[in-house]
Amino acid sequence: MPSRHNILEELATKLAEVRQSDLFRQRRAATLPCSPLYDYAGQSFLSFASNDYLGLANSTALIEAAQRGAKRWGVGSGASHLVSGHTLAHDALEQRLAAFTGFEACLSFSTGYLANLAVPPALLGRGDAIFADRLNHASLVDATQLARADLTRYPHLDLVRLDNALQASKAVRKMIISDAVFSMDGDIAPLADLIKLADKHDAWLLIDDAHGFGVLGPQGRGSLAEITERSPRLILMGTLGKAAGVAGAFVAGSATVIDWLLQKARPYIFTTASPPLLAETLLCALDLIEHGDALRAQLNRNIELLRNSLHLRRFRLLPSRTAIQPIVVGDNAVALKASTRLRELGLYVPAIRPPTVPTGSARLRISLSAAHTEADTKRLVDALHTIENELA
Structure with missing residues (x-):
């Protein structure tokens, strides 16, 4: 049996290998609220790293909503939803999201990770079959x-x-799983065709629209909505810490599916409910999203x-009409140099490097926001042209 010293030594060796492969990750402690x-x-x-696509995370309206929520509900829920942690605020949020x-x-x-972990194990088991896009998010994997x-x-x-693959499967229960917008490529799944395949093969379809x-x-x-x-087989997962600017996630579907998840989804049953002040804040965020056409227009202007x-020659901008605009560099070390x-x-x-993306496809992941100005976007474009010339 290996000694404690040998176990630690093994980890240290593996960490050294990670560093040598230009794959070592580090955190940076920000000193300001989320913003450009x-x-x-x-x-x-000037940051192009946040998923705060509408620039709501530090908005006055959401801060005030959170303060009102805290004043009414305190800062914690105290228990899981099924024990005593579910409040009228959670109830109102779920009804509004549906x-x-x-x-x-x-x-x-x-969290979105918990939401994705909840669905497939609650609906499937041994002998069933899952069909998943190869570039799905890690939580779906x-x-x-x-x-x-x-x-x-x-x-x-x-x-x-x-x-x-669906046609060849003999499983009684099947599930197709796909991101809607793929987080590292920015492209969009053919959702209408996926729904048709789910109906054709009597399969569940889980879509992650984070x-x-x-x-x-x-x-x-x-x-x-596009x-x-x-289909009654369709199940939607959406996150609330990106465009909504707050935190949390939801799963939406038929009443039968949601009732079943309430009984069987372990990440829901055995997790303390999120603070109700966040539910109050998210109700405000949904109002801002619903009436946020001007914000989406600004975001789309930045994308365009x-x-x-x-105009890149060595690097490659992937096709995307979303806020995610990835530039594939290829080599891990070159991607790090470009970011530095x-x-x-x-x-x-x-x-962004493997294993988050496939080997040989290290990239700069640009996240655009409605909070970016035209001048911000032009500054980024000029800098990217300069860096590509330097690293060519």
């Missing part, structure tokens, strides 16, 4: 493992391969400006 101005270690940067997204019912969660179902990972957006909710569709109702297709102004050089120019854009 990112400050740490006494330095200030109506806003066009589903019969909704269940709120503390982990959820498939917890379900203990047979897993098929189809090539990214390849619906022919998906259809064939990066579409609040931004896409009429009034920011999400990626699914299409007309619906970046894509029309950026951007910081030297006063801009913060994170370098």
